Amino acid sequence: MIGIIGAMEEEVAVLKQEMNIQEVCEYASMQFCKGTLCGKQVVIVRSGIGKVNAGICAQILADKFAVDVLINTGIAGSLDAAIDIGDMVISTDLVEHDMDATIFGDPLGQVPRMDTFSFPADAELIKKAVAANEEANPDIKTFTGRIVSGDQFVSSSEVKEKLVKNFQAKCTEMEGAAIAHVAYLNKISCVIIRAISDKADNSATMDYPTFEKRAIEHSVRLVRNLLPRI
Ligand code: ADE
Numbered sequence: 001m002i003g004i005i006g007a008m009e010e011e012v013a014v015l016k017q018e019m020n021i022q023e024v025c026e027y028a029s030m031q032f033c034k035g036t037l038c039g040k041q042v043v044i045v046r047s048g049i050g051k052v053n054a055g056i057c058a059q060i061l062a063d064k065f066a067v068d069v070l071i072n073t074g075i076a077g078s079l080d081a082a083i084d085i086g087d088m089v090i091s092t093d094l095v096e097h098d099m100d101a102t103i104f105g106d107p108l109g110q111v112p113r114m115d116t117f118s119f120p121a122d123a124e125l126i127k128k129a130v131a132a133n134e135e136a137n138p139d140i141k142t143f144t145g146r147i148v149s150g151d152q153f154v155s156s157s158e159v160k161e162k163l164v165k166n167f168q169a170k171c172t173e174m175e176g177a178a179i180a181h182v183a184y185l186n187k188i189s190c191v192i193i194r195a196i197s198d199k200a201d202n203s204a205t206m207d208y209p210t211f212e213k214r215a216i217e218h219s220v221r222l223v224r225n226l227l228p229r230i
Pocket of ligand 1: 075077078173174198200201
C-alpha cells in the first residue's frame with residue numbers, strides 16, 4: 001500500500017479526482033481516501049500544514065493502512081540559486097530546521113538522543129522519482145538533495161541565508177522532515193517531492209500564489225508517472 005500525503009487540499013485534489021475511491025475513513029479529523037490510482041493501491045490524504053499535522057498523518061498511514069511506501073508531494077521555497085521557481089526537488093534526506101538543542105551541544109537540526117541527524121529517503125524511490133520527473137516534466141529541471149522543514153513559511157533573505165549556511169539544503173517547506181521522521185521510526189520507505197513555488201526570500205509571499213498552481217501541476221504529473229514504477 002502506498003500512502004500519498006499533501007499538506008493542502010489543492011495538492012491532493014487532482015489525484016483524488018483521478019483515483020478510483022473504494023473507501024473514505026476519518027482519523028484525527030483527516031479524510032483518508034483509499035482506492036486505486038494508476039493501477040496501484042493507494043491512500044491519499046490531506047494532512048494539513050506543519051510538522052505536527054504531517055507527523056500524525058504519516059503515523060496513521062503506518063498504523064491503520066500498513067503503508068510500505070510514503071510519498072509526500074507539495075511545494076517548497078528554493079534555497080539554491082541554481083534551483084528556479086517551477087523546478088522539482090526530490091529529497092535525499094530531511095532535517096527539521098527548527099529543532100534547536102544546541103545549548104546541549106547538539107548540532108542545529110539534530111533531534112536530541114536520536115541516532116541520526118537527518119532522515120533519509122529511500123534510494124530506489126529517489127531514482128524512480130527522478131526518472132519519472134524527467135519523463136513527465138521534461139520542461140523543468142530535476143534536483144536531488146537535502147530538504148529542510150520547519151513550522152515557518154520562510155519569506156526573508158536573512159532567514160534563508162541562515163538555512164543555506166546551516167543545512168546545505170536545496171529547499172525548505174513545512175512537512176517533509178516530519179514524514180521522513182515517522183518513516184524512519186516505522187521502517188517505511190519514503191520520498192519527499194517538492195515543486196518550487198518561490199525563493200524563500202523577500203519576494204516569496206508575492207511569487208507563491210502565482211506559481212503555486214503550476215508547481216502543483218508538475219507534482220501531479222510526476223506522481224502519475226511514478227506510481228507505475230513502484
Ligand atoms: N512552501 C512553499 N514555499 C515555502 C517557503 N518559502 N517556506 C516554507 N514552506 C514553503
